[in-house]
Every structure is written in C-alpha cells, then in structure tokens.
Amino acid sequence: MKFRIHHLAILSLSALLIAAGCGNNNASNSSTTTNASGAAEATALPESSKLNIKVSFYPIYEFTKNVAGDLADVEALIPAGIEPHDWEPTAQDMAEISDADMLIYNGAGMEGWVDQVLESVSGTPLITVEASKGLDIMEGTEEEEADHHHEEGEHAHEDGEHAHEEGEHAHEEGEHAHEEGEHAHEEHSHDHGGLDPHVWLNPTLAIQEVRNIEAALAAAAPEHAEDFKTNAEAYVAKLEQLDQEFKDGLKDTKRKDFITQHAAFGYLAKQYGLTQVPIAGLSPEQEPSAANMSKIVEFAKEHKVKTIFFETLVSSSVADTIAKEIGAKAAVLNPIEGLTEEDRSQNLDYLGIMRQNLEALKSALNE
Template sequence: MMRRLAPALLLLAALSGCGAQAADDGKLSVVTAFYPLQFISERVGGDVVDVSNLTKPGAEPHDVELNAGQVGQIADAGLVVYLGGFQPAVDDAVKQNGSDHAFDAASAIQLLSAESADAHSHEGETGEEEHAEESANGTDPHFWLDPTRLATVAEKVAAEMGKADPAHAADFTARAATLSTELKTLDGEFTTGLKTCERRELVTSHTAFHYLADRYGLEQIGITGIDPEAEPSPQRLAAVAEEAKEHGTTTIFFETLVSPKVAETLAREVGAQTAVLDPLEGLTDENADYFSVMRANLAALTKALGCES
C-alpha cells in the first residue's frame, strides 16, 4: 500500500525550502519523479541543467516515499517533472510545495484508459475480484513505452525549461528535436520488427505494456492488472494458461523489478520459457539507458513472437 507524507512533514519541508530556482552551480535545477522523465530531462537539458530523480535506481516507482530532503528539493527546484496520479507521495509534495513550477507529463498527451488496459487481464475471473492499482484519474500511466508519446512529452519539457531559463530556450528546443528524431527512428525499428510475426499475443506478468501493444498491433494478456505486486487468483492463472496454450505461446514475460515466480509458474504449466520485458520504470543496469533497454525489449519480442527479421 502506498503511504503519503504526513502534512506536518510536508509543511516542515516547505518552510525549510528557500525557493531557489537554480542549483548551487548556477544551473537550472530539475527534479524528476522517475526514470523516463529523468532521461528526457537530461537529454533536453544538456549541460546547463542539474537533473535529480526522486526514485532511486532499481526501486519500484509506484510505491516511492519521500523524505523531508526530497520534499525540500521539490520546493527549491526550478522545474519539477512528474506524472500526476502515478505516485501519490509525489503528487502530495508537488501540490503543497511545487505547484507553481511543476509540469505534469499527463497534460501533454492522451493517456489510455486503465480499464481498457486491464480488461483482458480480468476476463473470465470467478471468486474474489482482483483490483488493479491505477492512476488516480483512471488512466494507464506507462506512456513512455510508446516512443512517439515520449517524444511529445520531451518537446513539452523543453518548452517548460525554456520558461524557467529563457537564455537557453533555443538550446532546449534543439535538443528536444534531436531526441524526437531518435525516438521516431526507434519507433520505426519496432514497427518494422513487429510487422510480420507468427503470434501477436503478448503474455505478461502485469499489464504495463498497453501502450506498446496499442502502438504496434499486439494483444496484451496480463496475468495481473496494472499493479505489479498484485497476486493473481488461481482462476486467473488457469484462464491465462488456457489462452496461452490456445495461442501457442512460447514465452511468458516478467519484469526486472518484480518477482518472476508467477511467470515461472505459468510457464511450467504451458510448457513455455520465461524472458524479461522491461517496463522501464527504473534502471537496474547503470550502463543502460532508455534506448538500449527498448531495443533489448524489441529483440525479446521478435524472438518470442516469431517475427520475421
């Protein structure tokens, strides 16, 4: 269960913040909520911004809790980049300490419905219902798994940085354009790589890949809903096993930041193997970045789905 910061702690952090708009080195201070937002902020900001991440590497971002120092960072930042509804503790801190200098990535794009993302993962359930943990506004937060949506957000981040630091606005815009081109190239690689496949059903431990499936014409079959820590019912496991057998599924995907046990159990049941499909909520390899992980995802998908090279 996510825990929010106590109001007293939020107030204490607000009072201790000095409201500075720049880091100690004079650069624009940008605080980001989790990895994909950190990635685009670093690429767009370049060497004239200092970017920090509220979610530690390898940590599950859904359940992030903030200490007083992190709330102070939000209060003192020149710009806060977050995703409303995804991390309640961050939402609370922004509302009380940073609403005048915060940018909500959800305002830049059309988010998909969490209900539609979870619909297939709950078909045919009996007994006790499973409830997915979704954004507070009922949307699926994982937009960054569609490179074109991430490009749109990067362009908006550039505009927000330009407002906070007008002297470098043109540089931010130029770097966002370069990043957008790279993301569109990646999008083309996915489109080509997943164009002709033996199977189009993507069996995942939880339904984090709605945007990827929607963009590239795949069908996501989630063992659980959007919440990566949810436990599937025996009925749900049986239903997914039946679907996997019907579709000739050879691979059950699990994620880097959660236990693979459920995926392994299902794989044994259907005679399939397991593989990693990374939702990119946080990095576990310091030598990796958004592009390398997404290309690793593409390689895993083309192998699992029997796609033509």
C-alpha cells in the first residue's frame, strides 16, 4: 500500500515551525541522539510539565502508557478501530506531532508515513523513538511473492516479444503481462519493504520494545528515571508471565502449523516452535492469488486443518471462503493492530487479547 502525506500537511507543518521559531516551548532545550540500544537520548525537559507523547498505534500506546504512568500525556495518532495499514496523517495530525515532546513508533516498516514525518520535523526538538530498534527483524513473505509475479510478467513479456513475428496481438499480451508483473513488484515496495514489523506479537520482543521506550523516557525526563524504571519492571514482569503461559500452553499441542489470513504471526510462531501458513502476505489488504488459494486448500485438506484464522479490523471473506471449501470453521487470531469497539467494551488490553490468542491457538492446534 502506498502511504502519502498530502502537501497540505507538509505546508501546514512548515508554517507551524516558522511561527514557533522551529521549536517546541515545552522542550526547547532538548536535543535528540541515538544510544547503543537504539532508543532516543535527550537533555532534560522542564520539570514543571508532563511529557507530551504521540505514539503511532495501539501496541506502542499500551507499552508507552505502562512505562510513563501519570508522568506523561500519551496519545495514539491512529484511532481505535482503524486498520493502521490504511492510515496516513492529516494536517492536524502533523501539527500535533510538531507540538509534542516525543513521537514513539514501532518501526520495521510498519508506519509507512514515518520517514516523511521525520524529514519534515528534522531540526526541531521533537524526540523520535523507534521502539523496534535493535531487534532482530525478520524478512516478510510478500517480497518473494511479488518477485514471483514480476518474473512471471518478465517471462510473459519475453513470450510476447517472441510472438511479435507471428502477430502484434501476442506481443501486446506479453506487454500487458509484463506490466502486471511490474505493478505487483511496485505494490510490494510500498508495503513493509520486505520486513515483518509485527514484533509486538512475541512477548519477549515486546519486552525489548518496552525497554527501549523506558530508556527514551528516562533520557527525556531524568528526574523521573526511577519512576519509569519501576513502571517498566512491573509491566515487564507481566510480559514475562505471558511468555511463560505461551510456552506452557503451546509446548505439547497435537499439531504445530496454523493457517492465518494475514502473515502477522511469524515472530510468535518462531518463539514457540510453531509454523504460520499465511493465505496472503504482510499487508491485510493483499489479495491472495487463485494459485495460492488452491495451495492453501490443498494444504488444509492434507493436514486435516479444522480452523482457519482471520483477524479483526478487516474482512474475513478469504478465510470464510477457504473454511467453507474444506469444511472447517473460521476463528479470530488477533494481530492487535488496534482495539475494536467490542474489545473496548470488554475492557480488553494487550495482555487480555494475547491470552485470547493463546486460547484460540491451543484450541486449533489440539483439534
């Protein structure tokens, strides 16, 4: 998917920076560097004011809020119920980012709009923190698929050129197939850049993100460093307990492979000895090819899969189609990219949804 920041947003931000003298009144003495862990370092902010922190989407909000406690105002840019792959900042969002002390985002290609935002605020006192910095980021699944389409297009183009001697129509078909291959390749380049950003779905990697966030907050407000450390330790203990629950719950399952509509669970699968079999790639909007759908159906029948997982915030139609084809059921495995209204009504948070995911996996892997 292509993420664009409208010219209006850029111009609005430029005007704000000029009007404010390219500075943030709450953090006028701060500067941004990067330490060995990849978290941001900054000089102290005024003690009289809370940190004003903008974060990209829900998991980063949850981690940041638990570390910051009452010592910062933390707000997610992407509203609840919005698929983060679909979101791009408005002029108002850009203004709010420029007025904040800190912007914290996941990174690893998840927020396709971040690079342009960072370029726009370069030279301002805004502290930026990539929570996944320093983590072992895996390659995604889309590049291979897109490159495969691209090679098919090149091959068809060559066939078309060869057929030119026999007729212009065959040549045009080859050109058309070549363009389709180029289009598939171009679409890939605007998704996650070939990287899998879903690190928060592995509790041990979530702990590392929390640590990066803690280091950044402590650097920005050193007078509260001990408070941030205490808060982080308390939340890390909960994540460690969650990790143990996943280890205990998944170690002796009857099967180790599960089919998902969206390739979001690679880190979780790797951590607990499972195999994710995705219907489509990293982007939830990616439509699987007919050939890939056929392969998934064949795999599901061969391995007697009885559950096809889909996710919240996007249509379940692909998972429903495959489930109906093989006589299986469709069930939710939540990538926690944003809370739904139902999640909020049940007061669910990251830990609660992860435990729901664990129960869903235990059920499917023991059928």
